[in-house]
Amino acid sequence: AHLPFSFMAENMAFMMVTAMLKNFYLYLVRHISDKVKPLKKTSRLKAFILHFVSVPAKWVRTGRQNVLNLYTNKNYYAEVFIE
Numbered sequence: 001a002h003l004p005f006s007f008m009a010e011n012m013a014f015m016m017v018t019a020m021l022k023n024f025y026l027y028l029v030r031h032i033s034d035k036v037k038p039l040k041k042t043s044r045l046k047a048f049i050l051h052f053v054s055v056p057a058k059w060v061r062t063g064r065q066n067v068l069n070l071y072t073n074k075n076y077y078a079e080v081f082i083e
Contacts, residue, residue, distance in 0.1 A: 036076045 003011040029048060033039045039051055056071040 004014060005011050025045065025048075029039065029043060030041055032052075033041045033043070036051065039047060051074070055074075058069050058071070059066050060069050061067075
């Protein structure tokens with residue numbers, strides 16, 4: 001209902017950045033939703049965060065390299081990030 005800043009130049013920059021972020025999010029969800037069944041092309045940000053952002057993980061040093069251990073039973077991470 002109300003823009004966050006007092007001056008029009010600041011509000012214009014805010015709206016431009018918001019529009020760019022939305023376009024990037026829609027592009028990302030469009031490509032990831034083909035490989036991940038719980039995520040649909042029309043999913044909102046909350047569903048995306050639930051499936052991709054809020055996953056417990058830990059970097060472990062093994063064999064002279066860092067390996068990311070994901071502590072989840074979801075198996076679609078390997079399909080999305082390893083091609």
